Amino acid sequence: MDSTMVIRALGALSQEHRLAAFRLLVQAGGAGMPAGAIAEKLGLAASSMSFHLAALANAGLVTQRRQSRLIIYSANYDVMNALMGYLTENCCGGVPCTTEEMCCPPPMPTAMTCKKDVA
Amino acid sequence: MDSTMVIRALGALSQEHRLAAFRLLVQAGGAGMPAGAIAEKLGLAASSMSFHLAALANAGLVTQRRQSRLIIYSANYDVMNALMGYLTENCCGGVPCTTEEMCCPPPMPTAMTCKKDVA
DNA sequence: CCTAAATTTCAACTGTTATGGAAATATGAC
DNA sequence: GTCATATTTCCATAACAGTTGAAATTTAGG
Numbered sequence: 001m002d003s004t005m006v007i008r009a010l011g012a013l014s015q016e017h018r019l020a021a022f023r024l025l026v027q028a029g030g031a032g033m034p035a036g037a038i039a040e041k042l043g044l045a046a047s048s049m050s051f052h053l054a055a056l057a058n059a060g061l062v063t064q065r066r067q068s069r070l071i072i073y074s075a076n077y078d079v080m081n082a083l084m085g086y087l088t089e090n091c092c093g094g095v096p097c098t099t100e101e102m103c104c105p106p107p108m109p110t111a112m113t114c115k116k117d118v119a
Numbered sequence: 120m121d122s123t124m125v126i127r128a129l130g131a132l133s134q135e136h137r138l139a140a141f142r143l144l145v146q147a148g149g150a151g152m153p154a155g156a157i158a159e160k161l162g163l164a165a166s167s168m169s170f171h172l173a174a175l176a177n178a179g180l181v182t183q184r185r186q187s188r189l190i191i192y193s194a195n196y197d198v199m200n201a202l203m204g205y206l207t208e209n210c211c212g213g214v215p216c217t218t219e220e221m222c223c224p225p226p227m228p229t230a231m232t233c234k235k236d237v238a
Numbered sequence: 239c240c241t242a243a244a245t246t247t248c249a250a251c252t253g254t255t256a257t258g259g260a261a262a263t264a265t266g267a268c
Numbered sequence: 269g270t271c272a273t274a275t276t277t278c279c280a281t282a283a284c285a286g287t288t289g290a291a292a293t294t295t296a297g298g
Contacts, residue, residue, distance in 0.1 A: 003135070003138060003139070006138065007133055007134065007135060007138055008133075010129050010130075010132045010133035010138070011129075011130075011133035011134075012133075013129045013133075013206070014126055014127075014129035014130035014131075014132075014133045015126065015130075015285085015286085016122070016126060017286090019122060019125065019126055019129070020122075022206070023206065026206065034244080034245095035244075035245060035246090036243095036244060036245075039245095044287095045287075045288055045289085046244080046245065046246085047245090047246075047247085047248095047287085047288065047289075047290095048286075048287060048288070049245090050245060050246050050247085051246090051247095051285095051286075051287085052286090053245095054246085055285095066294090066295085068244095068295070068296070069243060069244050069245085069294080069295050069296060070244070070245090071244075071245065071246090080206060087132070087141070087142065087145065087199060134255090134256085136256090153274080153275095154274075154275060154276090155273095155274060155275075158275095163257095163258095164257075164258050164259080165258095165274080165275065165276085166257080166258060166259075166260095166275090166276075166277080166278095167256075167257060167258065168275090169275060169276050169277085170255095170256075170257085170276090170277095171256090172275095173276085185264090185265085187265070187266070187274095188264080188265050188266060188273060188274050188275085189265095189274065189275090190274075190275065190276090239298105240297105240298090241296105241297085241298085242295105242296085242297085242298105243294100243295085243296085243297105244293100244294085244295085244296105245292105245293080245294080245295105246291105246292080246293070246294095247290105247291085247292070247293085248289105248290085248291075248292085249288105249289095249290090249291100250287100250288095250289100251286105251287085251288095252285100252286085252287080253284105253285085253286085253287100254283105254284080254285075254286095255282100255283080255284075255285090256281100256282085256283080256284095257280100257281085257282085257283100258279105258280100258281100259278105259279090259280100260277105260278085260279085261276105261277085261278075261279100262275105262276080262277070262278085263274100263275080263276070263277085264273100264274085264275080264276095265272105265273085265274080265275100266271105266272090266273085266274105267270100267271085267272085267273100268269105268270085268271085268272105
């Protein structure tokens, strides 16, 4: 993940309604939610919601799939997981910490998707 | 950490020069860097750099201390670590995953500060 | 086909963000 | 005190983000 992608992902999440929508989708898991349901839950006009969901999708934070007339959005956990890794890269100049306490966070699991939803 | 703090932190990092400055400080560790050195490294005017560092400080991502004529900035790892926790809260509706593979990332170490710098 | 429903695209407006030069502030050296 | 250095604050300008209503698009049902 390069800096451009990181900036787009962070920028997408740094907005009240987009952050709320993303959290909603994280909690919804692999089942996801249709655009209309998200808009209703957040009290936003459909056009505004569409605008924000497009921003999240553009950043790779959510994926969309059509199911009949609905467009279902789901969180893409992998992209979010890549953020912290980028931010903490070469933490403290890469100098290994001398104590048993860690300096940098450990890598996160690459697969955060609920198996039950994938099945 | 509440949503307002999260949005400010994410917003602070979602900008080319601020992201670069923050990463520089993460790599500098507890020693930090003076404002002028950061500006020079990033090729920014002093006033622009000051603007961005103020944004990072406002979000709690960096701290500042004066050392003679220099103002030294350092990364505040704790705030950044709190972001992912917020974003992954109640992942997948809080339903525990049925397989051995994890659904949500594990909590990160609260102390990411290099002991060698603190000493 | 024609109509309804779900979503996106477009257009216009408003508010905020990023920028660098100039001036102000704070510290240290002589 | 005076001067040089480091940083911030102020100002004006240019670009971008967020909002909604109306129109266009896509799919489903009768």
